Amino acid sequence: MKLTVIPPKDPWYADGLSFTCTCCGNCCTGGPGFVWMSDEEIDRLAEHLGLSRDETFKQYCRKLGQKVSLKEKLSPQGNYDCIFLEEIPAKKEKGKVALSRRVCGIYPVRPLQCRTWPFWDGNLASKQLWDEAAKRCPGMNDGRHYTQERIEALRDAPDWPDKPPTSGGRK
Ligand code: SF4
Ligand code: SF4
Numbered sequence: 001m002k003l004t005v006i007p008p009k010d011p012w013y014a015d016g017l018s019f020t021c022t023c024c025g026n027c028c029t030g031g032p033g034f035v036w037m038s039d040e041e042i043d044r045l046a047e048h049l050g051l052s053r054d055e056t057f058k059q060y061c062r063k064l065g066q067k068v069s070l071k072e073k074l075s076p077q078g079n080y081d082c083i084f085l086e087e088i089p090a091k092k093e094k095g096k097v098a099l100s101r102r103v104c105g106i107y108p109v110r111p112l113q114c115r116t117w118p119f120w121d122g123n124l125a126s127k128q129l130w131d132e133a134a135k136r137c138p139g140m141n142d143g144r145h146y147t148q149e150r151i152e153a154l155r156d157a158p159d160w161p162d163k164p165p166t167s168g169g170r171k
Contacts (some may be wrong), residue, residue, distance in 0.1 A: 003021040004136070008147075012127045017151060020143025025102025026136050027117055030087040035070040035082055039155060039157065041111045042068065048109040059087060060084070072112075084110075112160050 037045070046056035052163035061068050062082055072080040084105040090098030104110050118140050123133045146154075 011124070013124060013130070013151060014148050016145050016147045017119075017130070018141055018143055018145050020138050021139040023101040023103055024061060024138055025085055025087075026084040026138075028102065028104065028114075028134075029075065029079045032072065032080045034064070034067075035111060036113050037068045037070060037111050038159070040161075041109070044109045044161075045106060048106060089129045112157060115160055116157055119151050124151070124155060 038091050041104075042051060042056060042061065045060070046053045049056055051059070057068075060071055064105055071083040072085050075081045082104075086103055086105040088101040088103055090100045092098050104114065118130075118137055123130050130140070
């Protein structure tokens with residue numbers, strides 16, 4: 001009997017997607033959330049901060065069951081900011097609207113979860129879910145083009161040191 005191989009159906013993002021982070025900081029704040037850290041990422045963070053692993057854990061991490069997340073800090077507006085979210089005040093320039101930026105204070109060692117946003121499984125599950133996420137992330141559907149191959153490499157990345165799957169902007 002001859003088997004008919006059915007080619008896999010193209011995903012809805014087969015023509016690629018656009019994303020460039022605008023440094024609005026929305027994805028690093030809001031309601032309570034989690035920024036998961038692997039053992040390796042905690043070690044890299046400790047090295048980056050010049051602290052021991054124990055001190056890094058005590059100051060910046062929290063244990064949730066078997067997993068570890070970064071801590072959060074409550075902003076004056078009542079938002080749960082990632083402990084490493086930093087506000088860069090706007091530079092006043094004549095004739096221009098000054099906007100402050102919110103950036104990652106540990107950008108070189110930010111964890112995989114942050115590096116691979118917005119190409120997460122949940123966002124890629126459907127165009128509707130992608131567009132829903134884009135309501136809070138002005139960088140989505142704009143800027144740099146990502147091919148399907150690159151999107152899936154980011155979505156499936158197991159870690160980042162050798163070939164950082166950085167997505168181009170702050171995230
Ligand atoms: S990834 Fe999106 S939500 Fe996060 S800071 Fe960049 S533009 Fe804002
Ligand atoms: S990008 Fe940086 S500030 Fe934002 S959630 Fe990740 S670690 Fe925290």
